[in-house]
Amino acid sequence: MARLSSDFYDRDTVEVARALLGKIVVRRPAGGPLLAGRLTETEAYVGRCDRACHAYGYRKTARTAPLFLGPGHAYIYLIYGMYHCLNFVTEPEGEPAAVLVRGMEAVAGTDFMWRRRYGDRPDTPARRRNFLNGPGKVCQALCLTTAQNGVSLTGEALFVCDTPADIGLPELPPRREIVKAGPRIGIDYAGEARDFPWRFTLEPIP
DNA sequence: AGAACGATCGACT
DNA sequence: GTCGATCGTTCTA
Secondary structure (H helix, E strand, C coil): CCCCCHHHHCCCHHHHHHHHCCCEEEECCCCCCCEEEEEEEEEEEECCCCCCCCCHHHCCCCCCHHHHCCCCEEEEEEECCCEEEEEEECCCCCCCEEEEEEEEEEEECHHHHHHHHHCCCCCCHHHHHCCCCCHHHHHHHHCCCHHHCCCECCCCCEEEECCHHHHCCCCCCCCCEEEEEECCCCCCCCHHHHHCCCEEEEEECC
16 A cells, blocks of 8 residues: 655654645554544644754653654654544654644544544534544544554554555545644643744635 | 643533 | 643652
């Protein structure tokens, strides 16, 4: 299956965060169906210069070690004691940095992901709106926990590809969309980095 | 050893 | 809009 190689991630993190929008994240959970989503919201985190990054100032600890594995690995951590966040490690090896996945649209395995999020609760407009629009929600739907922390994105369990055709699915209809940049969410503690416009969303053109 | 806190979410006023 | 849940990581002593 055609997937993005480590070269895709081996460059400036802000560029990767933008380039990932519209791409397809693919997950094969053990004993579950193929899951896929179209990325609609990302954020860049750069250890070298960004107080909001867990590896700010090249801080290497047990938690941040995956950020030093080099481009094309997953960095997944537990937050607030109950949710997980998925990141793709970027930049050349030795530069700890990553792109946080904050949102996506379901492409494959939708029913399975719905069950992961809501169990048997029925479909409502509010639940549709809030299905996959947050980092913890994405990990819940994709069955991602720290068990997958550090895995290579060139493996089978988790990777990104350009289009659904790359995994044998029908192409999606073309859409009018633009990339919007803005400040990142939930990092008010991060000093000057608080205002970096490193959050990217894919928005419909009005 | 102990305390503070967090790249969140959902329930509730 | 506010607030609590819940626990690993990190820092301080």
